[in-house]
Amino acid sequence: MTIRVLIVDDDPLVRGALTMMLDGAGEIVVVGEAADGAAAITAVDRHAPDVVLMDIRMPGMSGIVATQRLRARPRPPEIIVLTTFDTDDHIVRALRAGAGGFLLKDTPPDRIAAAVRTAAAGEPSLSPSVARRLMQQVATGAAGYERARATLAGLTPRERDVVLAIARGSANADIAAALGMSVTTVKAHVSHILTKLALTNRTQIALLAHDAGLV
Structure with missing residues (x-):
């Protein structure tokens, strides 16, 4: 392509x-x-x-x-x-x-x-x-931390697993292997997470996870 x-x-x-x-x-x-x-x-x-x-x-x-x-x-x-x-x-x-x-x-x-x-x-x-x-960036402060935690609260447990894996830098294939699902399912989860959180890409997901103290 x-x-x-x-x-x-x-x-x-x-x-x-x-x-x-x-x-x-x-x-x-x-x-x-x-x-x-x-x-x-x-x-x-x-x-x-x-x-x-x-x-x-x-x-x-x-x-x-x-x-x-x-x-x-x-x-x-x-x-x-x-x-x-x-x-x-x-x-x-x-x-x-x-x-x-x-x-x-x-x-x-x-x-x-x-x-x-x-x-x-x-x-x-x-x-x-x-x-x-x-x-190495420090958290965005107490207010930012609480906002990030509240934003992530609406995710399902499986979606939170995917968020955590993204924040750790894992690619879709690695996430699929670690969580026991297909790459297609991982992509679907990522798409749903982006929609739920009103974000545009995986990097913003990772930043939000770091703000929330998940990593």
């Missing part, structure tokens, strides 16, 4: 380098480019990409705002934030906005291509350093 990619970055050299790199990565095809968040939204309408590589700091609309607006749409593209800024605030804001991945621009080309494939399959993709820092 061809994976359609849109590259969003205000630096034309970065866009050109990413295009050259990804266009040579098997089934990945770069279908368009954009220089800021507003142009990214227009380009998504025009090119219907499966995955968007999104910079954070750009003139006009930022990558985080663009991510939030795109992910609020029906059938949105998967979004990977690709940036030089790896502060804790940027990481959490991007993931809460709906990004399914967060990579640094010094990530090796093969890992960026692998992250695109992973995102297209609906799985989160984080640089190892970003994943470690995210797991």
